[in-house]
Amino acid sequence: MNQDLKKENSAKEAFNLIEPKLRKDSVIGIGTGSTTNFFIQELNEAKIQIKGVVCSSNASEDLIDNSYDKFSLNEVHAIDFYIDGADEFNDRKELIKGGGGALTREKILAYSSDQFICIVDESKHVGLLGEFPLPIEVIELARSAVSRELMKMGGKPIYRNGFITDNGNQIIDIHNLPIEVPYELEAKINNIPGVVENGIFANRKADTIICAKANSIEII
Ligand code: 5RP
Numbered sequence: 001m002n003q004d005l006k007k008e009n010s011a012k013e014a015f016n017l018i019e020p021k022l023r024k025d026s027v028i029g030i031g032t033g034s035t036t037n038f039f040i041q042e043l044n045e046a047k048i049q050i051k052g053v054v055c056s057s058n059a060s061e062d063l064i065d066n067s068y069d070k071f072s073l074n075e076v077h078a079i080d081f082y083i084d085g086a087d088e089f090n091d092r093k094e095l096i097k098g099g100g101g102a103l104t105r106e107k108i109l110a111y112s113s114d115q116f117i118c119i120v121d122e123s124k125h126v127g128l129l130g131e132f133p134l135p136i137e138v139i140e141l142a143r144s145a146v147s148r149e150l151m152k153m154g155g156k157p158i159y160r161n162g163f164i165t166d167n168g169n170q171i172i173d174i175h176n177l178p179i180e181v182p183y184e185l186e187a188k189i190n191n192i193p194g195v196v197e198n199g200i201f202a203n204r205k206a207d208t209i210i211c212a213k214a215n216s217i218e219i220i
Helices: 003-021 034-046 058-063 103-111 140-152 182-190
Strands: 027-030 052-055 079-084 113-121 134-138 156-159 170-175 195-198 208-212 217-219
Touching: 003 034, 003 079, 003 113, 003 208, 003 217, 027 034, 034 058, 034 079, 034 113, 052 058, 079 103, 103 113, 103 134, 103 195, 134 140, 140 156, 140 170, 182 195
Parallel strands: 027 052, 027 079, 079 113, 113 208
Antiparallel strands: 134 170, 134 195, 156 170, 208 217
Protein backbone atom coordinates (compact mmCIF):
# COMPACT_ATOMS: atom_id res chain seq x y z
CA MET A 1 0.00 0.00 0.00
CA ASN A 2 1.46 3.36 -0.96
CA GLN A 3 1.88 6.22 1.49
CA ASP A 4 -0.91 8.34 0.00
CA LEU A 5 -3.42 5.55 0.50
CA LYS A 6 -2.37 5.24 4.13
CA LYS A 7 -2.74 9.01 4.60
CA GLU A 8 -6.20 8.82 3.06
CA ASN A 9 -7.20 5.92 5.34
CA SER A 10 -6.03 7.80 8.40
CA ALA A 11 -7.99 10.91 7.37
CA LYS A 12 -11.15 8.86 6.71
CA GLU A 13 -10.84 7.20 10.11
CA ALA A 14 -10.60 10.62 11.78
CA PHE A 15 -13.69 11.78 9.97
CA ASN A 16 -15.63 8.64 10.96
CA LEU A 17 -14.48 9.08 14.56
CA ILE A 18 -15.69 12.64 14.96
CA GLU A 19 -18.75 12.69 12.70
CA PRO A 20 -21.17 11.16 15.26
CA LYS A 21 -20.00 13.71 17.85
CA LEU A 22 -20.54 16.79 15.68
CA ARG A 23 -23.40 19.18 16.44
CA LYS A 24 -24.78 22.26 14.74
CA ASP A 25 -22.56 24.50 16.88
CA SER A 26 -19.36 22.46 16.47
CA VAL A 27 -16.18 24.09 15.21
CA ILE A 28 -13.51 21.99 13.49
CA GLY A 29 -9.89 23.15 13.32
CA ILE A 30 -8.20 22.24 10.06
CA GLY A 31 -4.46 21.63 9.83
CA THR A 32 -2.20 21.80 6.81
CA GLY A 33 -0.56 19.25 4.52
CA SER A 34 -1.30 16.32 2.25
CA THR A 35 -2.85 14.13 4.98
CA THR A 36 -5.11 16.96 6.12
CA ASN A 37 -6.10 17.52 2.49
CA PHE A 38 -7.63 14.03 2.49
CA PHE A 39 -9.62 15.01 5.58
CA ILE A 40 -10.80 18.18 3.83
CA GLN A 41 -11.95 16.01 0.95
CA GLU A 42 -14.11 13.94 3.34
CA LEU A 43 -15.52 17.04 4.95
CA ASN A 44 -16.31 18.67 1.61
CA GLU A 45 -18.12 15.59 0.33
CA ALA A 46 -20.13 15.14 3.55
CA LYS A 47 -21.44 18.74 3.72
CA ILE A 48 -22.41 18.30 7.37
CA GLN A 49 -24.26 20.84 9.50
CA ILE A 50 -21.71 22.46 11.82
CA LYS A 51 -20.97 26.02 12.90
CA GLY A 52 -17.88 26.10 10.69
CA VAL A 53 -14.13 25.69 10.47
CA VAL A 54 -10.96 27.52 11.52
CA CYS A 55 -7.98 26.84 9.23
CA SER A 56 -4.27 26.84 10.04
CA SER A 57 -3.24 28.12 6.62
CA ASN A 58 -4.49 30.01 3.60
CA ALA A 59 -3.83 26.87 1.53
CA SER A 60 -6.23 24.78 3.62
CA GLU A 61 -8.82 27.54 3.76
CA ASP A 62 -8.83 27.71 -0.04
CA LEU A 63 -9.64 23.99 -0.23
CA ILE A 64 -12.62 24.08 2.14
CA ASP A 65 -15.99 23.96 0.40
CA ASN A 66 -17.94 27.22 0.49
CA SER A 67 -20.88 25.44 2.13
CA TYR A 68 -18.86 25.76 5.37
CA ASP A 69 -18.43 29.03 7.22
CA LYS A 70 -14.76 29.89 7.68
CA PHE A 71 -13.84 31.70 10.88
CA SER A 72 -10.71 33.22 12.35
CA LEU A 73 -9.82 31.97 15.83
CA ASN A 74 -10.91 35.32 17.27
CA GLU A 75 -14.45 34.72 16.08
CA VAL A 76 -15.07 31.43 17.91
CA HIS A 77 -15.10 30.46 21.59
CA ALA A 78 -13.26 27.18 21.12
CA ILE A 79 -12.34 24.48 18.66
CA ASP A 80 -14.05 21.16 19.35
CA PHE A 81 -11.78 19.00 17.20
CA TYR A 82 -8.45 19.94 15.65
CA ILE A 83 -7.37 17.59 12.85
CA ASP A 84 -3.82 17.78 11.52
CA GLY A 85 -0.92 15.68 10.27
CA ALA A 86 2.65 15.56 11.58
CA ASP A 87 6.18 15.06 10.34
CA GLU A 88 7.11 12.82 13.29
CA PHE A 89 5.43 11.39 16.38
CA ASN A 90 6.75 9.40 19.33
CA ASP A 91 5.09 6.99 21.78
CA ARG A 92 4.17 9.90 24.07
CA LYS A 93 2.19 11.53 21.24
CA GLU A 94 4.70 14.38 21.07
CA LEU A 95 5.23 15.66 17.55
CA ILE A 96 7.41 17.54 15.13
CA LYS A 97 5.36 19.66 12.77
CA GLY A 98 5.97 22.45 10.31
CA GLY A 99 7.16 20.64 7.21
CA GLY A 100 4.57 22.73 5.37
CA GLY A 101 5.61 25.88 7.23
CA ALA A 102 2.29 26.42 9.03
CA LEU A 103 3.55 25.47 12.51
CA THR A 104 2.69 28.70 14.34
CA ARG A 105 -0.98 28.76 13.44
CA GLU A 106 -1.12 24.98 13.83
CA LYS A 107 0.19 25.21 17.37
CA ILE A 108 -2.23 27.98 18.27
CA LEU A 109 -5.19 25.98 16.95
CA ALA A 110 -4.01 22.77 18.63
CA TYR A 111 -3.65 24.64 21.93
CA SER A 112 -7.15 26.10 21.58
CA SER A 113 -8.80 22.77 20.83
CA ASP A 114 -10.63 20.36 23.12
CA GLN A 115 -9.46 17.36 21.12
CA PHE A 116 -6.33 17.28 18.95
CA ILE A 117 -6.46 14.32 16.58
CA CYS A 118 -3.26 13.75 14.65
CA ILE A 119 -3.53 11.80 11.39
CA VAL A 120 -0.41 10.05 10.15
CA ASP A 121 0.92 6.99 8.40
CA GLU A 122 3.36 4.62 10.06
CA SER A 123 6.43 6.20 8.41
CA LYS A 124 6.07 9.14 10.82
CA HIS A 125 6.69 7.04 13.94
CA VAL A 126 10.09 7.53 15.63
CA GLY A 127 11.70 6.52 18.92
CA LEU A 128 13.32 9.91 19.43
CA LEU A 129 12.09 13.09 17.76
CA GLY A 130 14.58 14.91 15.56
CA GLU A 131 15.33 12.78 12.51
CA PHE A 132 13.08 15.21 10.64
CA PRO A 133 14.72 18.68 10.63
CA LEU A 134 13.01 20.89 13.21
CA PRO A 135 11.27 23.90 11.57
CA ILE A 136 11.49 27.23 13.38
CA GLU A 137 9.56 30.32 12.28
CA VAL A 138 11.66 33.44 12.80
CA ILE A 139 11.38 37.18 12.36
CA GLU A 140 13.52 37.98 9.30
CA LEU A 141 16.07 40.21 11.03
CA ALA A 142 16.75 37.59 13.72
CA ARG A 143 17.41 34.71 11.32
CA SER A 144 21.21 34.59 11.69
CA ALA A 145 21.16 35.31 15.43
CA VAL A 146 18.65 32.51 16.05
CA SER A 147 20.66 30.17 13.80
CA ARG A 148 23.81 30.82 15.87
CA GLU A 149 21.93 29.93 19.08
CA LEU A 150 20.70 26.68 17.53
CA MET A 151 24.26 25.82 16.45
CA LYS A 152 25.34 26.19 20.10
CA MET A 153 22.67 23.59 20.94
CA GLY A 154 24.24 21.15 18.46
CA GLY A 155 21.96 21.70 15.46
CA LYS A 156 22.71 22.58 11.85
CA PRO A 157 20.36 25.34 10.67
CA ILE A 158 19.35 25.55 7.01
CA TYR A 159 17.41 28.58 5.80
CA ARG A 160 14.24 27.61 3.85
CA ASN A 161 15.14 29.81 0.93
CA GLY A 162 12.31 31.69 -0.78
CA PHE A 163 9.64 30.53 1.67
CA ILE A 164 7.50 33.09 3.50
CA THR A 165 4.94 31.95 6.06
CA ASP A 166 1.32 33.09 6.10
CA ASN A 167 2.44 35.39 8.94
CA GLY A 168 5.09 37.05 6.74
CA ASN A 169 8.07 35.41 8.47
CA GLN A 170 10.88 33.03 7.49
CA ILE A 171 11.65 29.41 8.37
CA ILE A 172 14.93 27.79 9.36
CA ASP A 173 15.09 23.98 9.45
CA ILE A 174 17.40 22.58 12.13
CA HIS A 175 19.15 19.34 11.22
CA ASN A 176 20.82 16.90 13.63
CA LEU A 177 19.38 18.51 16.74
CA PRO A 178 19.24 16.15 19.72
CA ILE A 179 15.68 16.39 21.10
CA GLU A 180 16.05 14.40 24.32
CA VAL A 181 13.41 16.17 26.41
CA PRO A 182 11.00 17.66 23.86
CA TYR A 183 9.01 19.70 26.41
CA GLU A 184 12.15 21.43 27.70
CA LEU A 185 13.65 22.11 24.28
CA GLU A 186 10.35 23.50 22.99
CA ALA A 187 10.35 26.12 25.76
CA LYS A 188 14.11 26.80 25.47
CA ILE A 189 13.95 27.53 21.74
CA ASN A 190 10.91 29.76 22.14
CA ASN A 191 12.89 31.80 24.67
CA ILE A 192 15.35 32.97 22.00
CA PRO A 193 14.38 36.51 20.91
CA GLY A 194 13.24 36.52 17.29
CA VAL A 195 11.76 33.03 17.40
CA VAL A 196 8.06 33.16 16.61
CA GLU A 197 7.44 29.45 17.21
CA ASN A 198 9.13 26.08 16.82
CA GLY A 199 7.78 22.80 15.50
CA ILE A 200 8.05 20.72 18.69
CA PHE A 201 4.52 19.92 19.89
CA ALA A 202 5.12 18.62 23.41
CA ASN A 203 3.52 21.23 25.66
CA ARG A 204 0.28 20.69 23.71
CA LYS A 205 0.74 17.21 22.25
CA ALA A 206 -1.85 15.15 20.38
CA ASP A 207 -4.70 13.58 22.34
CA THR A 208 -5.19 10.87 19.75
CA ILE A 209 -2.96 9.62 16.99
CA ILE A 210 -4.56 7.76 14.10
CA CYS A 211 -1.76 5.85 12.44
CA ALA A 212 -2.45 4.06 9.17
CA LYS A 213 -0.40 0.93 8.49
CA ALA A 214 -0.39 -1.38 5.47
CA ASN A 215 -3.37 -3.48 6.58
CA SER A 216 -4.69 -1.82 9.70
CA ILE A 217 -5.22 1.41 11.53
CA GLU A 218 -3.83 1.94 15.00
CA ILE A 219 -5.56 4.42 17.30
CA ILE A 220 -3.18 5.57 20.01
C1 5RP B 1 2.50 21.45 8.00
C2 5RP B 1 2.60 20.25 8.86
C3 5RP B 1 2.10 18.97 8.30
O1 5RP B 1 1.13 18.46 9.15
C4 5RP B 1 3.24 17.99 8.20
O2 5RP B 1 4.25 18.57 7.40
C5 5RP B 1 2.78 16.67 7.58
O3 5RP B 1 2.46 16.85 6.25
P1 5RP B 1 1.88 15.70 5.34
O4 5RP B 1 0.51 15.37 5.84
O5 5RP B 1 1.88 16.30 3.95
O6 5RP B 1 2.81 14.50 5.42
O7 5RP B 1 3.05 20.29 9.98
O8 5RP B 1 3.08 22.58 8.59
